[in-house]
Amino acid sequence: MHIPDGFVSGPINGATAVLSTAVLAFSIARVKQELRDKGFAVPLLATLAAFVFAAQMLNFPIGGGTSGHFLGALTVAALLGPWSACIVLSVVLVIQGLLFGDGGITALGSNILNMGIIAGVVAYPIMRGFRALLPTGRNGYFISAAVASWIGVVLASAACAMELALSGTSPIEIAFPAMVGTHAIIGIGEAMIAVAVLAAVATARPDIIPAWARLEKTPQTNKMSKSIWGLTGAGLALALALALFGSPFASKAPDGLDKVAEEKGFIQAASEDKVVWTNALFPDYKIKSIESEDVSTSLAGLIGTIIAFGFGFAAIRLTVRSSRQQT
Amino acid sequence: MEHGFIDRYSSLESCIHRLDTRTRILAALGFLAVVVSTPPWHLQAFVIYAGLISWITALSRVPLRFVASRAALVLPFSALVALGLPFIGGGEKVVFFGIPLAVNGLWILAGAIMKSFLGAVAIVLLVSTTPFGLLLDGLRRLKAPALFIDLLALTYRYLFILVDESQRLRRAARARGYAPRWLPQAVVIGRLIGNLFVRSYRRAERIYNAMRLRGYDGQIPAAQTRPFSLSESLLLAVIILALVSIRIIAA
Numbered sequence: 001m002h003i004p005d006g007f008v009s010g011p012i013n014g015a016t017a018v019l020s021t022a023v024l025a026f027s028i029a030r031v032k033q034e035l036r037d038k039g040f041a042v043p044l045l046a047t048l049a050a051f052v053f054a055a056q057m058l059n060f061p062i063g064g065g066t067s068g069h070f071l072g073a074l075t076v077a078a079l080l081g082p083w084s085a086c087i088v089l090s091v092v093l094v095i096q097g098l099l100f101g102d103g104g105i106t107a108l109g110s111n112i113l114n115m116g117i118i119a120g121v122v123a124y125p126i127m128r129g130f131r132a133l134l135p136t137g138r139n140g141y142f143i144s145a146a147v148a149s150w151i152g153v154v155l156a157s158a159a160c161a162m163e164l165a166l167s168g169t170s171p172i173e174i175a176f177p178a179m180v181g182t183h184a185i186i187g188i189g190e191a192m193i194a195v196a197v198l199a200a201v202a203t204a205r206p207d208i209i210p211a212w213a214r215l216e217k218t219p220q221t222n223k224m225s226k227s228i229w230g231l232t233g234a235g236l237a238l239a240l241a242l243a244l245f246g247s248p249f250a251s252k253a254p255d256g257l258d259k260v261a262e263e264k265g266f267i268q269a270a271s272e273d274k275v276v277w278t279n280a281l282f283p284d285y286k287i288k289s290i291e292s293e294d295v296s297t298s299l300a301g302l303i304g305t306i307i308a309f310g311f312g313f314a315a316i317r318l319t320v321r322s323s324r325q326q327t
Numbered sequence: 328m329e330h331g332f333i334d335r336y337s338s339l340e341s342c343i344h345r346l347d348t349r350t351r352i353l354a355a356l357g358f359l360a361v362v363v364s365t366p367p368w369h370l371q372a373f374v375i376y377a378g379l380i381s382w383i384t385a386l387s388r389v390p391l392r393f394v395a396s397r398a399a400l401v402l403p404f405s406a407l408v409a410l411g412l413p414f415i416g417g418g419e420k421v422v423f424f425g426i427p428l429a430v431n432g433l434w435i436l437a438g439a440i441m442k443s444f445l446g447a448v449a450i451v452l453l454v455s456t457t458p459f460g461l462l463l464d465g466l467r468r469l470k471a472p473a474l475f476i477d478l479l480a481l482t483y484r485y486l487f488i489l490v491d492e493s494q495r496l497r498r499a500a501r502a503r504g505y506a507p508r509w510l511p512q513a514v515v516i517g518r519l520i521g522n523l524f525v526r527s528y529r530r531a532e533r534i535y536n537a538m539r540l541r542g543y544d545g546q547i548p549a550a551q552t553r554p555f556s557l558s559e560s561l562l563l564a565v566i567i568l569a570l571v572s573i574r575i576i577a578a
Contacts (some may be wrong), residue, residue, distance in 0.1 A: 004401045004404055004405055004439075004443035005362075005363055005401075005442055005443050005446030006405075006438065006439050006441070006443045006446060007405070007439055013363075024475075028474055028475060039535070039544065040531075040532075042478065043534040043535045043538060044531040046478045046484075047528070047530055047531035048528075050482050050486045050490075050527070051489055051523060051524060051527035053482070054490045054493040057490060057493060058493055060510070060513035060516040061508055061512060062510050063509045070520060079524075087475070091475070091478050091482050092482075095479065095483065098450060098462070099334075100400075101401050104443060105356070106359050192514055193513065193516060195517065197520055197521040198521075199521065200525055201521065201524060201525060204525045205528060208528060
């Protein structure tokens with residue numbers, strides 16, 4: 001998933017570099033805050049960056065003579081928090097780019113965005129969501145880490161395919177299925193390794209896992225609100241996964257209303273020349289500029305789900321707020 | 328893991344090695360930016376870039392073969408991503424040995440290969456003319472965040488030790504008959520990595536204690552800053568100017 005120099009176009013390089021730099025700067029500021037009372041952070045993060053580098057060299061088989069390797073973003077996020085994970089992965093990527101020719105220097109922004117930010121910072125709240133949703137205890141913790149690892153790797157590969165496609169290097173109808181397909185399998189290995197690492201740490205050094213002590217000792221106060229957030233996170237993750245992977249398989253037949261309209265003849269009323277809103281964002285759930293039907297449907301579904309969630313959330317917030325003011 | 332190979336030639340004596348680290352870093356970044364932004368069909372520009380970087384390599388006395396073979400490591404990835412391009416996509420076609428190839432796809436493929444290779448050459452040359460510690464010092468003086476530089480330095484310090492440790496773990500597993508063939512067998516790799524994590528964490532604790540004993544208070548002292556000399560800035564300006572003019576004239 002390491003993109004070399006020359007594969008990503010200037011605008012995409014610029015955009016991802018700005019985004020990655022901003023998140024990395026924020027991560028450094030956050031970790032520095034913690035550093036004031038804990039100088040341990042510098043040697044710890046550095047050693048763990050070396051650990052991630054070494055762990056990435058241990059290839060695992062994925063069948064047919066090919067192999068994949070561990071990414072580690074979510075595992076580090078689970079143990080040290082998402083901001084530390086972002087820094088650790090960035091350090092690893094800079095060293096790989098400078099010393100080992102693994103990933104280009106101009107593509108560093110994209111690589112940090114995919115492997116540090118998306119696989120770590122974005123996947124971490126998904127893990128929190130599942131943890132709050134699943135029963136507390138060892139198994140709930142491990143399952144949520146496994147699921148979030150898988151989602152993180154797959155989302156990172158999808159982002160990588162998007163960057164290559166938007167740069168015109170690789171057409172999306174090839175890059176997207178190839179990247180996401182292989183990483184859906186590599187992600188299983190990632191999930192297995194994440195669980196094995198967390199299990200080893202839980203056995204040998206349970207004090208390292210910040211959530212562990214809280215999980216097993218303190219009584220669950222504020223459990224209600226936590227589980228609501230968890231439910232929200234898990235539901236959203238599920239919806240996104242469904243939109244991303246399920247939508248191309250959705251029935252191609254017209255849905256109920258369309259069918260009725262066709263039969264009753266009022267479909268003409270909605271035919272293209274009379275539709276007022278011809279500039280719909282995704283006519284027929286497809287993005288115009290993208291050729292492949294499946295990918296276009298997937299992306300439209302993904303973006304649509306996020307927008308729908310945003311509108312729903314905003315609507316409920318406003319309703320709740322106004323009803324509160326009345327009482 | 329033998330790590331001498333990475334910056335093996337960084338302590339040679341040459342006019343390139345004697346430059347200020349910042350000049351080399353900025354020149355390499357300028358080269359990268361110009362190469363990456365050149366459209367692939369300006370072939371003459373890429374020939375000039377290749378000539379320029381070979382000339383600088385010769386000046387630095389780093390063997391050209393070493394630089395080229397290290398940089399060639401990026402090519403398999405480039406090929407993997409872009410090799411399919413000529414076979415798909417529409418537009419103009421050329422027939423080559425009876426196979427129709429898309430001209431557009433061929434250009435993208437050629438561009439990706441040339442750019443990733445030349446970019447890798449520039450980075451290999453930068454690393455081969457600058458010991459890693461000095462490279463970090465240069466980045467620090469170019470105002471990279473101190474915390475990030477400290478992390479890079481310490482990571483580099485312990486990288487090879489942990490890679491060795493991971494290789495020992497893998498060798499031990501192999502000696503016990505571990506020869507994985509399919510995905511479920513990756514569990515063993517997971518256990519190795521879990522073991523490696525616990526060892527790394529313990530090592531980090533020992534390192535921290537040792538650092539504290541030597542007076543570490545959350546900040547690693549940096550070397551004295553030397554001002555960027557006038558001649559260096561002039562040289563850098565000339566290099567950037569030359570690169571930009573090649574880019575414009577060739578286009």
